[in-house]
Amino acid sequence: MKNLAIRLKIYFFLVLSCIAFSCTQSNDVDVTSPATELENPLENPQNGPAAGNPNGNAAIPIVAGLEDVSEPDVIIGNGTPESCTCEAVVDAVSQGGKIIFNCGSDPHTIIMNQPAKVFNNANPNIVIDGGGLITLSGGDTTRILYMNTCDPDQVWTTNQCQNQDHPKLTVQNITFINGNSTSETQYTGGGAIWVRGGRFKVVNSRFFNNVCESTGPDVGGGAIRVFSQYNNQPVYVVNTTFGGGEGYGNRGSNGGGISSIGVSWTIINSLFSHNNAIGNGGNPAESGTPGGGSGGAIYNDGNTMTLTLLGSLLEENEVNAYGSSIFFVSNDHSGTINIDHSVIRNNHGGSWYPVYPSISMHSDTNIVVTNSTIE
Numbered sequence: 001m002k003n004l005a006i007r008l009k010i011y012f013f014l015v016l017s018c019i020a021f022s023c024t025q026s027n028d029v030d031v032t033s034p035a036t037e038l039e040n041p042l043e044n045p046q047n048g049p050a051a052g053n054p055n056g057n058a059a060i061p062i063v064a065g066l067e068d069v070s071e072p073d074v075i076i077g078n079g080t081p082e083s084c085t086c087e088a089v090v091d092a093v094s095q096g097g098k099i100i101f102n103c104g105s106d107p108h109t110i111i112m113n114q115p116a117k118v119f120n121n122a123n124p125n126i127v128i129d130g131g132g133l134i135t136l137s138g139g140d141t142t143r144i145l146y147m148n149t150c151d152p153d154q155v156w157t158t159n160q161c162q163n164q165d166h167p168k169l170t171v172q173n174i175t176f177i178n179g180n181s182t183s184e185t186q187y188t189g190g191g192a193i194w195v196r197g198g199r200f201k202v203v204n205s206r207f208f209n210n211v212c213e214s215t216g217p218d219v220g221g222g223a224i225r226v227f228s229q230y231n232n233q234p235v236y237v238v239n240t241t242f243g244g245g246e247g248y249g250n251r252g253s254n255g256g257g258i259s260s261i262g263v264s265w266t267i268i269n270s271l272f273s274h275n276n277a278i279g280n281g282g283n284p285a286e287s288g289t290p291g292g293g294s295g296g297a298i299y300n301d302g303n304t305m306t307l308t309l310l311g312s313l314l315e316e317n318e319v320n321a322y323g324s325s326i327f328f329v330s331n332d333h334s335g336t337i338n339i340d341h342s343v344i345r346n347n348h349g350g351s352w353y354p355v356y357p358s359i360s361m362h363s364d365t366n367i368v369v370t371n372s373t374i375e
Contacts (some may be wrong), residue, residue, distance in 0.1 A: 013092035028208050035059035038066055040204045040239050041173050046107055047245025048175070049271075051206045056239075056269030056340055058311030065269060066203050067127040067170045073097025076232040080104060086112045087138065093145070095098030096123030096167065101134045109135040109177075118147035120198075121155040124166035130174030138179035140333025143190060145171070149197025149228075151187070159329070162228045164197055172203040176223065179210040188213055189259055191252060192227030197228050203238045217283035217291030218261075220254030222275060226263045234264040234306065241271045242297065243317075249274030252291030254283070254327065255299030256317060262302030269311040272297035272325075275318075282321040283316055293320030294360065304334040309342045309372075314358075319350040323360030330365060337367040344374045 038060060042051035055078040074092040076099065084103035092099045093116035101108075118126055128145075130136075138144045146153055147169050150161040158164040171193070179192035187194055191210035207223035223242050226235055241255035243249035250256050256275030258265070277299070279292015296317030299306055307328055314325045324347035328337055337359075347358040354363035356374045361367065 012280070018267060028328060034061045036065040038204065039326065040230065042175070042204055042206060043265045045132070048206060048208060049241050049248060051164045051204050051241050052239030053269050053271045053311060053313045056311030057099065058102070058268050060238055060268055064201065064203070064266065066172055067098070067129070069100050069127055069129045071098070072100045075102050076100070077102040082109050083109045085141045088112060090114060090116045093117065093126065093128070094119050094122060096126045098125070098127045098129070100129050101131060103134065106173065107133045107135065109137050111137050111139045112142055112144050113139065115143040117154060117170060118167050119154050120148065120149050120157045121169060125168050127170045127172065128174060129172050132173045135175040135177055138178045138192065140178045140180050141202045142179070142268070143181040143184060143192065143194060144176055144179045145193045146187070147195045147198065147200070148187060161197060163230060164299070165230045166175045166198050168199040169195065169223040170201045170341040171205055173205070175206040175208065176210060177208045179223070181212045182214070189219045189221040189252065191222050191250065193224045194224045195224070197230070199230055199233065200226060201236045202240050204239045206244070207242045207250055207257070208244070208248040210250045215279045215290035215292050216251055216253045217285045218250045218254070218283070218301070219280070219292070220277070220295065222250030222252035222256045224258045226260040229263055232264060232304070234308070236268040237265065237267045237270050239269050243274040244271055246274055249276055251276040251278050253279035255279065255295040259295065259299040260301070262305060263300070264306040265300070266308040267310070267312050271312065272314045273316045277319040280320045291366055294322040294350070295319065295348070296324045298326045299311030299323070302335070303330060303332045305330060306336045306338065310340050312342045314344045315346045316348070322350045322352045323358065324348050324350045325358035328359065328361045328365065330362065333364055335365060337365060339367070339369045339372045339374070342372045344372070350354050
């Protein structure tokens with residue numbers, strides 16, 4: 001059983017985040033609900049770093065937990081590795097619903113030659129559950145997963161595409177490797193996953209060696225790029241690893257791990273290490289530079305938004321410009337950072353650290369740090 005005092009502090013921070021972003025407008029979100037215990041099939045994987053911070057003990061609200069896939073809508077594969085193909089993944093994601101894999105009893109990697117894309121007029125709920133055995137690889141040539149409520153090619157379904165409650169996309173018990181979005185010209189960033197609109201959640205997952213554009217003042221998300229979540233509700237990232245060891249890190253111009261504009265995040269029991277923001281010159285780009293290089297692990301830009309870190313570890317991330325661990329710029333100075341029972345240490349490079357080392361933000365940003373180490 002987890003310590004009651006710790007749970008109360010965690011709920012306090014989640015409630016603050018929820019109030020700030022009108023969570024009460026949606027009936028499907030209750031961050032004060034009882035905590036849930038998660039089974040993590042990638043806690044001791046056969047290959048690569050584990051999913052999540054091994055020392056993270058923050059309580060996980062039910063809304064941030066695993067989705068039930070006991071009655072799947074789509075099963076990819078017939079029991080053999082050969083039956084689990086890129087085409088099968090693309091087709092399954094286009095249908096939506098609860099998606100699981102039947103590729104055999106051993107870990108299996110599916111090489112993608114195109115991104116799987118969510119269609120907004122298909123099933124409003126999409127859950128991709130790898131069962132701890134499946135890795136989706138971009139083969140160093142393609143982004144892996146894409147959802148965009150404002151892309152007409154994926155079908156507009158409301159007159160407010162930037163603020164609609166569906167689709168709801170969850171990835172869980174799965175690994176994303178070698179995603180590469182550098183060939184994308186319209187929706188840039190997000191080497192493994194690019195999301196706009198609806199809701200998005202990541203649970204028990206791993207992101208290794210994903211890349212996006214290497215330069216640019218406002219492009220990023222070596223692993224994940226997110227925009228416009230419904231009613232400004234947060235993206236939940238739970239028991240998830242970005243990098244996790246030397247040779248596994250993600251990289252991009254900004255936000256080696258994750259990048260967003262105008263989006264809130266609640267990150268629980270997760271690990272960011274060896275990610276790299278490789279741009280140069282910041283945002284706006286300094287004269288004579290291509291721009292970028294901020295947010296070794298996390299890059300958040302926008303206005304009213306909240307970054308909440310609970311039970312998480314950020315270490316050995318690197319930048320060329322600002323925020324070797326976190327770059328958080330609330331343009332109207334209304335954003336909030338909450339850090340509880342987390343460790344941020346040994347991140348490298350950059351400047352503009354007015355309050356805490358490795359965190360770039362306005363000096364008047366509302367930041368609340370409890371029971372944590374930042375050095």
